[in-house]
Amino acid sequence: MPTTSALPRLTVAVTGLNATDSPGPGVAVIRALRESPDFDLRIIGLSYEALEPGIYLRELVDKTFQLPYPSAGTAALLERLAHIRQQEDVAVLIPNFDAELYNFIKLGPQLRALGIHTFLPTLAQLEARDKLNLAAFGAAHGLSVPTSRPLHSAAELLATAETLGWPLVLKGRYYDAAVVHSLAQAEQAFARLAGQWGVPLIAQQFVAGQEINIAGLGDGHGRTLSAVPMRKLTITDRGKAWAGITLADEALLALARRFAEATSWRGGFELELMRTTSDELVILEINPRFPAWIYLTAAAGQNQPAALLRLAMSLPVMEMEDYAVGKMFVRYAWDLITDHTEFQQVAALGEL
Amino acid sequence: MTTFYRLNLLPPHPSLPFFRMKLKPNIATSDAGFIFNPATGDSFAANPLAADILARTKTGQDAAAIKADILERYDVAPGQLEKDWDDLLAQLRDFNLLD
Structure with a gap:
């Protein structure tokens, strides 16, 4: 170019x-x-x-x-x-x-x-927020997370569902998930997810509410250099955001700061949250990298990838505070x- | 699904009673009747009369004065105005827009 x-x-x-x-x-x-x-x-x-x-x-x-x-x-x-x-x-x-x-x-x-x-995050940070370790991670840092357990075979589904209740969320180790409402659905989803991503899968208690995501950048010393919350407005049948909007909510920013401080997170991250009807913020997943909607942070005034580039080059990065609320993205196919x-x-x- | 609601306070039958229509301070409204809740990302569209009512309440105008003006401008019985006013209040409350 x-x-x-x-x-x-x-x-x-x-x-x-x-x-x-x-x-x-x-x-x-x-x-x-x-x-x-x-x-x-x-x-x-x-x-x-x-x-x-x-x-x-x-x-x-x-x-x-x-x-x-x-x-x-x-x-x-x-x-x-x-x-x-x-x-x-x-x-x-x-x-x-x-x-x-x-x-x-x-x-x-x-x-x-x-x-x-x-x-990048350290190996210890990477493993601590792994889906398999999320429950322990939440307990260690006082963060609200759904009850979950590893699933090594379909034979464990019924007992797991009896403990966690229906519907149940089945997740692949790295990607993909399915919400299942019956044993038959669970067995079918288990076969698909295990075939694609291997075992163990993760069975997670279903949490109802409004899904919110936060993209953030931690400096590795406990400081959150940037955090931008986004609500998905349209999702694909795979649950991916196809449109979203930035939100102003101090509780969300405080949660991101708490996460980065508790873990001394180094690098980009995404918190996938559910806000329940009782206004509780439950962390469903912690992604150890930027999300696919990360350009919205730049559009809203906090260019997290550009800031990460400076960090990688050992250049100083100031904490970013303001961002445009109500800034939207609408994805398209081309x-x-x-x-x-x-x-x-x-x-x-x-x-x- | 995109959240996009329509408030139902249409000109032929507005109404009026006791009034505590105070929007949360962070709620953004536009002259065109769009309402945006920046904490939830919800957007709403108010019809022209509802938009006018919200705009007037934001400027601190008294409810009784707004209702009296509506009764004067529209062909609506006071009882009907009361009913529709309550409906609007209930919707605003349901949508978590009121203080």
Whole structure:
């Protein structure tokens, strides 16, 4: 992307280019980064599959390299990143998938040796907020969370439902969930989720109310540098936000601050909450990364990805306080046009 | 689902009684009749008369004066105005818009 900017050049690699109906956050992160007032950015996309739409968004992504799947392990990932580093002067890497974070965190020192900076939670932080550990996490920090338990086989469903009650929420370890109202539905959902994401699944008590999400950025020392609450206005049949609006509610901001302070959270995070009819805020899930709607934070005046970029470069970031309330996003589907030669290049050569 | 409600206080039959229609201070209203609750993200659309009533209450106008004006401007019996006024109040309360 040609530029005449006087800002310092910086190359940033970003994963999560799957801007699909269950989107990864990468494209939204890049869109926010492009509005950074600090750097003239070259964006390197990191993809896992050849049809991730972000690869073909050439106005946002300058070049893309494919990565080995997280299951290939850290050695394969490091080898690939070293290869990429030989070709591109990547200074910062922003991973955006839950499932890949373990490897990237684990490789932190090696990445630094390659000259690649990150700003990620610690392994202990990553594991503490894992869906499997959420109940203990809530108890340890005095945060309200639903009762949950791991499910290793469908045979445990009935006893679990008797304890937690119907309806029951079944969740995959990293992604996907189903609300089930009967044993038959539960067995069907168990087979689907376990087949796709493996076991254990997580069975969680159903909490009724209004769903609210908070995107935040912790400095790793207990400070919340930014927190923006959003209510989903339209959701897809997979429960993903298709439209949302920023909210003004001190209780939500206080909860985000409490979370970051209790955990000394380092990096982006998303709290998925339910506000019950009795006005209690229950944390359903804690995502250890930015959400797919993160561009709304930039649009509302708190550009969290741009702030994270500064943190990764060891630049100071002030606490952000004001943001536009009532700022909305409405997602849309768009048919990107590309050519088979570009697709073949990604599929066969692993870069474009 | 997008929350988008319509208040039902239509010109042919407004009404009037005892009045405690005080919107929460954070509730935003527009001249066009849109109401926004920034704490919940809920949006509402009031019809022109309801919008006018809300705008006047926000400026601190007395309920009795508003009702008297409505009775003068519209062909509506006082009893009907009372009933519709109560309906509006109930809706505002249900939507958590009142102090």
